[in-house]
Amino acid sequence: MICALxxxxxxxxxxxxxxxxARAAEPGTGSGVDAALLLRALRQWRYILGLGLDAVGFVLQIVALRSLPIYAVGAALAASLAVTAVVAARVLDVRLDxxxxxxxxxVVSGLAMxxxxxxxxxxxxxxxxxRWSMLGVAVAILLLGTVAGRLPGRSRALVLGLGAGVGFGVVEVAVRLIDSVTDFTNPALYAxxxxxxxxxxxLTSALQRGSVTTATAGMVIGETIGPALVGVVWLxxxxxxxxxWLAVLGFAVAVAGALALARFGEAPESTP
Incomplete structure (x- = not known):
């Protein structure tokens, strides 16, 4: 649990x-799957720093998934929005009421439960x-991103965020389905x-041109509910x-609190 937190x-x-x-990068093609936009974002030192933190977080996530149920790890990851709120208050001078x-x-109470x-x-x-289903879902996310890029404003951000969340959820489940990273015949590795x-x-496309609040809320839903069900039903x-009952209540409370804080995934455009 320490690793998950x-x-x-x-x-x-x-x-x-x-x-x-992402907001500071030049606009991309408008596609939800825009590799060029990601490359432009990589020129920003803040994005590089974020990727470094993501890499550390991913390793800790794998350790946690090897010891805890997926629903517990998923709720802890959703609670990252509470961390975002506190960090935004300090770094970006965002005021929390x-x-x-x-x-x-x-969120903290839900995680304690x-x-x-x-x-x-x-x-x-x-x-x-x-294993093959997870690979199919992963491929479908790419197709979803291509279509979602053509949607208007809020719908675009919601679908892209939801797709990103499902992608992260695939990662959560796939970690449990991989016994060895050298087993190249395992579909879960490619998933x-x-x-x-x-x-x-x-997620980069959603953060760049859509409502980050909406995108983040979609991401939280996508990366928690589905993987939790897979863990309980199939794993x-x-x-x-x-x-x-306490686990169900804690999961619901933690996710609900995270969704209430979704707007703190958004950084002011004027941030230097």
């Missing part, structure tokens, strides 16, 4: 720098069908690579005996 700190801090860098500080407290109720990760081996790469492309994730 540390990963959340890394991702939450990275989003502040990446949002500012009492309601927003209360939302941070709600999950920490008390979550058991060990499930030991059910994922089926071959599940992890394609899903993670697609998620970065879609055997369970709670401590008699505490299933």
């Amino acid at each position: 540390a990963s959340s700190v890394c991702f939450g801090t990275a989003s502040v720098f990446q949002a500012a860098a 009492r309601t927003e500080w209360a939302a941070v407290g709600v 999950l920490g008390l109720s979550s058991g060990e990760e499930g030991h059910t081996a994922g089926s071959t069908a599940l 992890l690579l394609i899903g993670g790469g697609s998620a970065f492309l879609l 055997g994730d369970r709670t401590r005996e008699g505490l299933g």
Whole structure:
């Protein structure tokens, strides 16, 4: 759980720098899958710093997924928005009112419930069908991004953010389906690579020209609910005996608090 929370700190801090860098980059083609936009964002030192934090967060996420149920790790990652809110308040001089500080407290309370109720990760081996399904979802995200780039304003940001969240969710599940990174016959390995790469492309496009608030909310939904269900239904994730209700409540509370803080994924355009 310490690794999951540390990963959340890394991702939450990275989003502040990446949002500012994406907004400062020159406009792209308008496609949701715009590699050129990502390359332009990479010229911004803030984006590079964000990627470095993402890399550290990813390693910590893998460690956490090897010991905790996916639903617990997913909720901790969603809580990165609480970290983003606090960092934005310090770094970008964004002022949090009492309601927003209360939302941070709600996230922390939800995570505490999950920490008390979550058991060990499930030991059910994922089926071959599940591995191929994850690869199919990862490829579908790329197609979704291409179509979403043509949508107007808020719809575009929501769909791109949701697609990015699903991509990150594919990564969460794929980590559990990979026994060895040298097993190149495992579809889950390619699902992890394609899903993670697609998620970065879609999220960068959403941050650059859409509503970051809407995109971040979509991302939280995409990376928490689906992977949590996969973990429980197909991978055997369970709670401590008699505490299933507390896990459900904690998951819902943590995600709800994170969604309430979604607007802090957005950095002011005037940020130097």
